[in-house]
Amino acid sequence: MADDGFTLDDRLPADHVTTTLHADVREGLGRAPRSLSPKWFYDERGSDLFERITRLPEYYLTRAEQEILVRRAPEIAALTRATTLIELGSGSSRKTRLLLDALTAAGTLRRYAPLDVSVPALEAAGAAIHRDYPGLAVSATVADFESELVLPEDPGPRLLAFLGSTVGNFDEPQRHAFFRSLSRALSGDDVLLLGADLVKEPEVLVRAYDDAAGVTAEFNRNVLRVLNRELGADFDPDRFDHVALWNPEFERVEMRLRSRATQTVKIPDLDLTLELAAGEDLRTELSCKFRRDALTAELERGGLTVRRWWTDPAGRFALLLAVPT
Numbered sequence: 001m002a003d004d005g006f007t008l009d010d011r012l013p014a015d016h017v018t019t020t021l022h023a024d025v026r027e028g029l030g031r032a033p034r035s036l037s038p039k040w041f042y043d044e045r046g047s048d049l050f051e052r053i054t055r056l057p058e059y060y061l062t063r064a065e066q067e068i069l070v071r072r073a074p075e076i077a078a079l080t081r082a083t084t085l086i087e088l089g090s091g092s093s094r095k096t097r098l099l100l101d102a103l104t105a106a107g108t109l110r111r112y113a114p115l116d117v118s119v120p121a122l123e124a125a126g127a128a129i130h131r132d133y134p135g136l137a138v139s140a141t142v143a144d145f146e147s148e149l150v151l152p153e154d155p156g157p158r159l160l161a162f163l164g165s166t167v168g169n170f171d172e173p174q175r176h177a178f179f180r181s182l183s184r185a186l187s188g189d190d191v192l193l194l195g196a197d198l199v200k201e202p203e204v205l206v207r208a209y210d211d212a213a214g215v216t217a218e219f220n221r222n223v224l225r226v227l228n229r230e231l232g233a234d235f236d237p238d239r240f241d242h243v244a245l246w247n248p249e250f251e252r253v254e255m256r257l258r259s260r261a262t263q264t265v266k267i268p269d270l271d272l273t274l275e276l277a278a279g280e281d282l283r284t285e286l287s288c289k290f291r292r293d294a295l296t297a298e299l300e301r302g303g304l305t306v307r308r309w310w311t312d313p314a315g316r317f318a319l320l321l322a323v324p325t
Helices: 016-029 044-054 061-080 094-106 119-132 172-185 202-208 215-231 292-301
Strands: 006-010 084-088 111-116 137-142 158-162 191-197 240-247 252-259 263-267 272-276 281-288 304-311 317-324
Touching (some): 006 119, 016 215, 016 272, 061 094, 061 191, 061 304, 061 317, 084 094, 094 119, 172 292, 202 240, 202 252, 215 240, 215 252, 215 281, 292 304
Parallel strands (some): 006 137, 084 111, 084 158
Antiparallel strands (some): 240 252, 252 281, 304 317
């Protein structure tokens, strides 16, 4: 798809989403302890609910990261002098626009290149950016960077942004593999901009994932509706409690759906039957939290060297710049 400055390159096979969903659900729910990938939260309703979450008083992450970008985006632009901004995940948010504004004001940016698995998300984001930044080429790529990271061959230096502490959804082995893939994909003059939520008081962390209004609980249960629609499953979301807890051993928040009673759930498309005990959990998300020294060491082991580290005034969240070692 091309439209005079806006192009969309679909690199995924037509059945990629279906094949990946089947594999994830069969592997994650077919054995104990049961789990689901958080990527399946984000159907249209899930995406709308998450946007509501980002505006909740308990959910500080989006505001804290934005505070850093408001203060540091011009510095990021000056340090990187990026001609291409690549973003993992669709980029229509205010945070992305802070980077775009700073890079265009610096006079270096020529291209914005978002990567996402969702064609509608990329079409919407690309059209909005193309409309609001008419001098900027927009090259969107439909790709699954979790399974294979292939960056668009755009002119450098390139700034690769991975914001929102989405990296916290990966456990340590997954992060190591991801950082290694980044270090191989980035050239010597490219820079990674990474957002990371920091370790803090457990009660503050848990509240961010278990808000008083129950929006996150509805967001969590919505993944069961996705499975019902896509796989013909017969989950009753009302028979599951939303649970968010702090795991001190791994320093992460875990979101779970807890079966309220013994129940049987059938997933016909996978020929799978789940016998769930009362109190049994389906883990739906990891949200790992980070300390500076440990994350810097992880990146180093993955082939990336941290050059800058910034936090918001309250020290809740970090943005860092890293380069291939």
